[in-house]
Amino acid sequence: MKHSVTHGLSKDVAKQAVVAAFESYSKRFSQYRPTANWVTPDRAEVSFSAKGITLSGTLEVQDRTVEMDLDVPFLLRPFKDKALGAVEREIGVWVEKAKRGEV
Secondary structure, three states, X not given: OEEEEEOOOOHHHHHHHHHHHHHHHHHHOHHHOOEXXXXXXXXXXXXXXXXXXEEEEEEEEOOOEEEEEEEOOHHHHHHHHXXXXXXXXXXXXXXXXXXXXXX
């Protein structure tokens, strides 16, 4: 499942916002054991677990967008729009903080 979020920031500031968003998410939802392993300066392998199922994928900060590609098991696909909406809102909150210089 691929999804793109436009950020309107410099690439460096966008990455700072993404890192801050993930750290915040990790603290708030630690029971889902979220992980982000930055394999390049702009690309992270991410995962989290819920109800015994681990979801994994990639997150990449590009010049104008944050690109997400998450492997979603067939049984969970009915929930993909809700999950994408939550991720997009979380990134949006942190992008706005970055625009205000709060990151």
